[in-house]
Amino acid sequence: MACSPLSNSEKFNITMESPEGHFSVNIYLKYGLLHYAVLNQSEEVVMGPSSLGIKTDRQDYTTMLRCSKQEHEQDLLENMVLISGKKTNRTAIYHQSKFTFVNSQEREMVLEVRTFQDGFAFRYFIPEHANNWSQVQEESTEFYFPQGGLSWLQPYDQASEWTPAYENIYEEYKMASPSPTQNGWCLPALFDSGNKYFLISESGPFTPYAAMHLAEGSKKELYRLAWPDAMDANGLYDAKPRIQGDITTPWRCITITEDLSTLFSSDLVNLVAPPPVSGDTDWIATGLSSWSWLTDHDSPQDFEKLKPYIDLSARMQWPYALIDANWDNMSNGSIEEVIQYAEERDVGLFLWYNSGGKHNVVTEAPRNLLHDAYARKKEFERLQKWGVKGIKVDFFQSDKKEIMALYLDILKDAMDYHLMVNFHGCTIPRGWARMYPNLITMEAVRGEEVYYFGKNFPQKAPVANCILPFTRNVVGSMDYTPTVFTTFDHPHLTTMGHELALALIFESGVQHMGDSPEMYDALPIQTRELLSELPASWEESRLLQARIGKEVIVARRSGNAWYVAGINGEDFPKTWKLNLGALQKFGAFNFSTDTPSLTGVSVQKIAIQSSNAVRVSAYGGFLGKIELPS
Known part of the structure; x- marks a missing residue:
């Protein structure tokens, strides 16, 4: 972790590495403005530079900043147990830094950053007197992709009488495409800059704050956070949150990976969340x-x-x-x-x-x-x-x-x-x-x-x-x-x-x-028996094969049993060769797939080999279980 002296605020520049060094986050001040960038292992910028900062009706933390304090902790351990999810038990190592910045009025803003193996998250904290009310006016938080590329986004709708803003449909877009709704984009938002995937999402709020989405992309592949629509909630309440006392924003989460398997299995949004509230959970069952x-x-x-x-x-x-x-x-x-x-x-x-x-x-x-x-x-x-x-x-x-x-x-x-x-x-x-x-x-x-x-x-x-x-x-x-x-x-x-x-x-x-x-x-x-015994919580989930928008094959484990499924998003039949031996060395694969007429399902059973062939129809799929030997 590199750090320049605090005595010269214009030279504030620090680089936080991820625990396994797959990427690093560079945070720095330039002319009193706070920025961050994501670097790959070759120290090339793959995301950013992007702005950071927050402004309230009481104070401005977007300009004329200097760093007054830094706190760093390395190799912290996070043990997480979830009752439902892709993986019920997860352990993660992360690095954490807290940077205190002061503005021209000598008022403090803290930026907290955590880097994980598969991404990083940050949030802002503004200490305020307990009796003070503040309204957050804007966040300068940006997400800039200098290389351009593809994105998979869901347009952010205007909430209607019956529907929320989060029920549109995900499609593929060129980076910086205008939103069809002109309201921006929902979170999570997935971007491919050419050699890395970036999934932007949010964890929280856990204290009083609004949830946010992305404003429209610009021609410079720049995305910013946006407030809820003023007419949401039948026109009640302020779109920009008014908060009494301290202000803590949600975590802004960015999953970073070169492969879809890591993206599929990411739990970054949960890893930065508070631990469970106390109490018995034996009554909760999936x-x-x-x-x-x-x-x-x-x-x-x-x-x-x-x-x-x-x-x-x-x-x-x-x-x-x-x-x-x-x-x-x-x-x-x-x-x-x-x-x-x-x-x-x-x-x-x-x-x-x-x-x-x-x-x-x-x-x-x-x-x-x-x-x-x-x-x-x-x-x-x-x-x-x-x-x-x-x-x-x-x-x-x-x-x-x-x-x-x-x-x-x-x-x-x-x-x-x-x-x-x-x-x-x-x-x-x-x-x-x-x-x-x-x-x-x-x-x-x-x-x-x-x-x-x-x-x-x-x-x-x-x-x-x-x-x-x-x-x-x-x-x-x-x-x-x-x-x-x-x-x-x-x-x-x-x-x-x-x-x-x-x-x-x-x-x-x-x-x-x-x-x-x-x-x-x-x-x-x-098939009925398979649906009858199908679990809804998993000790392990693996992505076996995928092309975004075209096909997905997934395996999930509950106890000693593996369940496998695949879907075809394209309008022609396919034959998939599955390496099921990596999941279970013995037994057979018993699965239901399309009938030739496409009007129903047929049931098939094949011995597990190093490469098993499963044929699916156009827009077809299969669901199966690896049967353990008797």
């Missing part, structure tokens, strides 16, 4: 769930229509069933009878809730319960007495500070009442699943329900499915509601084999299976 709403929108309000889906979960040995919106207006019985019916069949229930409040106008119910602390705790107490396992909370539609606080308040209270949480109509995962292990999954993805209303979705979905494992799903569990075969208003182009594979390709702590009992019952018995 698993698959039936979900009736997708194939019958009225079913959550009808006990008789819910019974087949609860029976499906019992028959498939899935631990959960999700009861969606308006269950508080139940016909042909009561919600208490639904709960009793499920309990008798050893099926745990998740119940749906509206997050509003005045911050949305959606009338689906129950609503006006979770935004108020007193009403929320009373409702959670009732759910705990009923034996409900978790809640699905929908329609947040904003990244403003007050809505970010609502997420955390719901998680905290739900933890106290032993309730798992699934957020929908929401922002992306931001490290909260480590802090609150009861956060089991989040939406923030355009999933299967879009086959109802998205005219162009079937054409874009196969490619997007091969981008999501390297973008949205990197940062946390993703409730895509996969493995649906039913034809909706806009039919699938993906085959049944592709749809089967999504249950493994996409990671989610609770995997909601969105099709009808009749469709799952019609599958071959071996």
Whole structure:
């Protein structure tokens, strides 16, 4: 770690290496302006120089800065245990530095930086008097890619009555392309500068602050952070956060890697998050769930229509069933009878809730319960007495500070009442699943329900499915509601084999299976057995083969069993040669893939060899398990 003397602030220049030396971060002052750049092993700039700094209505920390203090720690150890995720146990070594800068008013701003093997993260801290209120005006944080290149981005939408800004679709763009929505880009955002991948995301807020996204790229391949839209949350609250006392921003996270395998398995967003809150977590359990709403929108309000889906979960040995919106207006019985019916069949229930409040106008119910602390705790107490396992909370539609606080308040209270949480109509995962292990999954993805209303979705979905494992799903569990075969208003182009594979390709702590009992019952018995035993948490995940937007093959391990799946994002058949011997030296590979007619799935079994061939159709796929020898 190189450092120049503090006596000459214009010469402040320090380089922090990653623990294994794959890259380094250069932080320096030039004419009182703070910058950073990312260097490769040959000390060539591969990202930056980019600006740093923050400005409030009280102080400006973007100009006339000098460094007054440095603190450095090397080879710190981070042990992380997650209940759901790509890998439940992870150990990481990181380096940490804290730089204190003073502005022309002699007021302090601290920049904290951590470098990991596969990336780095930084955040700002501004000490303020406990009684002072400040409004953050801007962050000068930039992300500049001097070489240009490709990017895989999701346009940032204007939140509507029904949808948040984080439910567009990922596509490939040339670097610095204008956003189709003119609102910029969602996080995470993936860039390829030619020899390295950069995934930009955010961890937090964990204290009062707004969540952010990327403003449009400029012709200079420069991206900056942007505030939430002022009209989000039904026009309530300030887009720029007003904060009492100290200001701590979220971590700005940048995963850096030369290969897709490291990107796929990155956990940087969780590694910089606070450790779990204290408390027993034995009651938190991952698993698959039936979900009736997708194939019958009225079913959550009808006990008789819910019974087949609860029976499906019992028959498939899935631990959960999700009861969606308006269950508080139940016909042909009561919600208490639904709960009793499920309990008798050893099926745990998740119940749906509206997050509003005045911050949305959606009338689906129950609503006006979770935004108020007193009403929320009373409702959670009732759910705990009923034996409900978790809640699905929908329609947040904003990244403003007050809505970010609502997420955390719901998680905290739900933890106290032993309730798992699934957020929908929401922002992306931001490290909260480590802090609150009861956060089991989040939406923030355009999933299967879009086959109802998205005219162009079937054409874009196969490619997007091969981008999501390297973008949205990197940062946390993703409730895509996969493995649906039913034809909706806009039919699938993906085959049944592709749809089967999504249950493994996409990671989610609770995997909601969105099709009808009749469709799952019609599958071959071996395929049903595979779906019946499929886990939803993993001790290990590996990327076996991939080309972004074109194909993805994934293997995940639970205990001694490996599960393998692949999806084809292109419109022609392929034969993949899989090196399954690297996963298990003995046994056979039992898998379900496309039939020649593309109308269903066939079941095949092959002995494990050094190179196994699996053929898939156009937009096809497969799902299988390595069978251990008897």
